[in-house]
Amino acid sequence: MIEATKAIVRCSDDYERAKERIAEIGYTPATAEDEAELFGLIEAVEKWEARHDEYE
Numbered sequence: 733m734i735e736a737t738k739a740i741v742r743c744s745d746d747y748e749r750a751k752e753r754i755a756e757i758g759y760t761p762a763t764a765e766d767e768a769e770l771f772g773l774i775e776a777v778e779k780w781e782a783r784h785d786e787y788e
Contacts, residue, residue, distance in 0.1 A: 737765075737772035741780040750777050 741747045761767040767782045 735768060739769070739772040739776035741776045747780050747784075748786045750780075768776065 739750060741750055754770060754773050754777065757766050757770045757773075760772050
């Protein structure tokens with residue numbers, strides 16, 4: 733099992749870039765590294781959304 737890559741979303745620009753990268757990777761990652769990055773990005777985006785109601 734691959735461990736999720738740590739991603740941090742600190743501002744709205746980071747949030748938008750993370751969402752764009754999630755879309756680029758897609759929901760069927762090509763490699764284990766892509767899968768780890770995807771999980772890390774999703775976790776970071778969810779944390780951002782939990783703190784910022786305007787993004788939900």
